[in-house]
Amino acid sequence: MxxxxxxxxxxxxxxxxxxxxxxxxxxxxxxxxxxxxxxxxxxxxxxxxxxxxxxxxxxxxxxxxxxxxxxxxxxxxxxxxxxxxxxxxxxxxxxxxxxxxxxxxxxxxxxxxxxxxxxxxxxxxxxxxxxxxxxxxxxxxxxxxxxxxxxxxxxxxxxxxxxDLLPDPELSPTAWWDLRGNLGRRYAAASGDRNPIHLFKLTAQAFGFPRQIAHGMWAKAAALAAIERAGKLPDAFAVRVDFRKPLLLPSRVQFGFKPTGKTTDFALYDEQHELTHLIGQLQAH
The missing domain is CATH 3.10.129.10 (Hotdog Thioesterase)
Structure with missing residues (x-):
């Protein structure tokens, strides 16, 4: 190699x-x-x-x-x-x-x-x-x-x-997030990931999306940041997320998480709690 x-x-x-x-x-x-x-x-x-x-x-x-x-x-x-x-x-x-x-x-x-x-x-x-x-x-x-x-x-x-898929957790929302249309461009500037599907409505439509979508790694980062702000993120851990449905921008979404022992389940849903955008599981070490 x-x-x-x-x-x-x-x-x-x-x-x-x-x-x-x-x-x-x-x-x-x-x-x-x-x-x-x-x-x-x-x-x-x-x-x-x-x-x-x-x-x-x-x-x-x-x-x-x-x-x-x-x-x-x-x-x-x-x-x-x-x-x-x-x-x-x-x-x-x-x-x-x-x-x-x-x-x-x-x-x-x-x-x-x-x-x-x-x-x-x-x-x-x-x-x-x-x-x-x-x-x-x-x-x-x-x-x-x-x-x-x-x-x-x-x-x-x-x-x-x-x-291989993570199981769908049963979670109630702990927060609602209002995501603006420029979120993809802001995250692109901070991450370097300038995939056109995240930037503008027209560039996303060229790839079959009705409008721009949020970065999956932004969603994971925002979820872990919320868990950290709640004082529930350990120093040593493994955390996996599965990306389910694209998160269109702008939008309002629900975030929920639930610690059980060393395991924390979390998820990101649409405003009506009908679509799942992200499912995650964190295991403390």
């Missing part, structure tokens, strides 16, 4: 240009046989950028990074991986199914973590093919945070393939 090492985080301008090029490549394209691992030995944390991320997601200020922030640090390497000629799928149109973060200890805001990103072998899904992009964040040579992002490339799938 080849490894590419960087001295600095790759720039988004060139990454998005490569992403568009990779999406337009010919249908009979044959990728390289071996997967690719990307490594960034040192990632500097911009404190102004961190402050903007806290502002859009709701995480309170503090001496440690928000639990989802390392995903933002790793995201340029995700784009680099999926736009590389060795990557077997067209990056635009890939569907984010779920995300699992394991935090062994909080990361200090002035840390300079090392980041390693690679993908797993593909596996069948009723709607195509799924694979995982794995991110590992290390401080002083110790892995302290990992992220498993499960993605779907749509194609003729295997109807008999097993689909």
């Amino acid at each position: 080849p490894t590419r090492r960087y001295d600095d985080t790759p720039g988004f301008g060139s990454l998005y240009a490569r992403t568009v090029k990779a999406t337009l490549r010919r249908a009979d394209y044959e990728p390289d046989a071996d997967g690719l691992t990307l490594e960034l030995p040192r990632s500097a944390i911009d404190q102004d950028h961190l402050s903007a991320y806290r502002d859009v997601t709701g995480f309170p200020a503090g001496p440690t990074l928000p639990a989802t922030y390392p995903h933002v640090l790793a995201f340029p390497l995700h784009l680099d991986l999926m736009s590389d000629p060795s990557f077997p799928y067209k990056p635009m149109g890939i569907v984010h199914l779920s995300n699992t973060i394991t935090q062994r200890q909080p990361l200090p805001i002035h840390a300079e973590p090392a980041i390693r990103v690679h993908s797993t072998p593909e596996r069948p899904h009723p709607k195509g093919t799924v694979f995982d992009v794995i991110s590992e964040v290390s401080v002083d040579g110790e892995v302290v945070w990992t992220d498993l992002t499960t993605l779907l490339s749509r194609s003729s799938g295997d109807e008999s393939a097993h689909v």
Whole structure:
């Protein structure tokens, strides 16, 4: 498995240009046989950028990074991986199914973590093919945070393939959130994820949505921020979310969570509690 090492985080301008090029490549394209691992030995944390991320997601200020922030640090390497000629799928149109973060200890805001990103072998899904992009964040040579992002490339799938889903919890709302139409653009500025489906009504309609939709990782971050503000987010944990129905912007949504022992179930629903946008489960370590 080849490894590419960087001295600095790759720039988004060139990454998005490569992403568009990779999406337009010919249908009979044959990728390289071996997967690719990307490594960034040192990632500097911009404190102004961190402050903007806290502002859009709701995480309170503090001496440690928000639990989802390392995903933002790793995201340029995700784009680099999926736009590389060795990557077997067209990056635009890939569907984010779920995300699992394991935090062994909080990361200090002035840390300079090392980041390693690679993908797993593909596996069948009723709607195509799924694979995982794995991110590992290390401080002083110790892995302290990992992220498993499960993605779907749509194609003729295997109807008999097993689909791993979190169970639907029975939750009453603990908060109502009014989400403005510019939320996708605000989160894009803070995260670097400028997928057109999140930005404007017209750009989202080009991909089949009636209007722009919220980022799945914004929804996960906002949920964990609400749990942290309630004093229920431990220092060490694993937390998985499944992304169900797209969250159209603007909208009003219900958020609910319920701790039971070391497990906290949470979910994000539409205003009528009829559609489920996100289901999550957190397990304290």
